[in-house]
Amino acid sequence: MDDDREPSVNISGGDAGGGVAAEFDPATAETRAERVIDRLGERYWQKTYGGQNAFPCLVRTILSQNTSDKASQPAYDALLERYGSADDSSASSESSPDLANALAQAEQSTLAETIQPAGLYNQKSETLIDVAEWVLEEFGSGVAFDEFVTDEEPSAVRDTLLSVRGVGPKTADCVLLFAGGRGGVFPVDTHVHRIYRRLGIAPPDADHEDVRAVLERDVPTEKCGFGHTASIQFGREFCTARQPACLEDPDACPMGDLCDQVGVYPATGEVVDPADALE
Template identity: 70%
Template sequence: MSDDDAEPDVNISGGSAGGGVEASFDPETAGTRAEAVVDRLGELYWQKAYGGQDGFECLVRTILSQNTSDVASQPAHDALVERYGPVEGLATHLDAAPHDELAETISAAGLYNQKAESIHRAAAWVLESFGSTAEFDAFVRDGDPGEVRDTLLEVKGVGPKTADCVLLFAGGQGGVFPVDTHVHRIYRRMGIAPPDADHEGVREVLERDVPAEKCGFGHTATIQFGREYCSARKPACLDDPDACPLADVCDQVGVYPESGEVEDPSDA
């Protein structure tokens, strides 16, 4: 991996400054197709063990990233922290922030009224349930992963991907493979997960077949691969089979180079 392949800062992981440490692995030991793909992605991009982010800021950041790109959510996150930071008092300031003001601040992320409501709820919940963001951070970092996940999912506006990102990037929990739209598409397209699997179904396959220490960078590297090669409408293999570095391990479910058509794997 070269310096040019360093993890981008415009990413829910926070890039090189987002916490976590470099990891290493031996691709020759891969025991499943999913692990082999993650190993290849690690060689293409980066290997990293995550953790270390502030729990509440990570929760807010992930809410901002829902249904939008990192390119759109990053400016919203930066504007929010600039107006309502520092992190230590963020929950208190967000809990007290007028809805219209908060929505305007995060407007770059899209769905800003809905996300402002979710952030308000999250801030009030953290303060009421834990008393401070420091106590919430300790719960995410030191609590039982299953309990942490279930607790987060009780908060309206927090779905499985958001809960898993908090567990991974703030809690540093191994064995957590968040499933966003890229991960959902790519592993069904490759034929690793069933073509009709929902997000939770894909997560179950990946967390079963990818070793715990590889799930974190498997998630982030898959997203980067989706942006660069395996997009929803025009994957690289559509025009040139040799253009994709993972073509030899992909079943191309729903991709038809002969006709130039692409469809969701569940419809293939």
């Protein structure tokens, strides 16, 4: 897009994080989920992702676990300043081994202090060291890991990543999307999990993997990437956990006509998890 407003302070890295503008025709939408994604794309951005180095992307995603991008970004910047090089977050894979080697040899308490803004810094520092050691033992270098993520079958990459302690489905899917550039991958974080159950697109009691299955089934491959990042932005601005925009004004939300408001009760001001709306 000519006016790409995607923030740099998110896991995708904004304009500098890789990827190219994507084009789509909203008139071709076949499912309600696709109509939602099209509207989000028109409001925010449309981008086909890929191009990040796999190991730095994995590091950045681990830092983002259970916290906001605004908290994890300073931690990632501090980590790169201490352990990485200027090119570790670029599309050049030549620098990936530098960060993997540095983290594999890092002193845990020093790393924990470095990434403190991200929260859970003791746990995350241990995970980062373990993951760096795993990359070097399993692949020999960050470059080889990058090639694995880019070239192997997505299901094999995902299964391999999920076998590593501290790497969950959202983390694995973000690496596939932002580093591997794999279409049809729709990572599910807390925002995505909430939004698509509240909309009524996924079942109210669906877990993260159930929501992912619904979205990857109903959203075309080329729209899953920006669908993920734009949904997160929508969740931050409109469909928040405790005070969604529709609670006080039904016209305040750009998805009002597409939403079932599962768990949201404007008449009483009550907001519950969609799963609790079943009770």
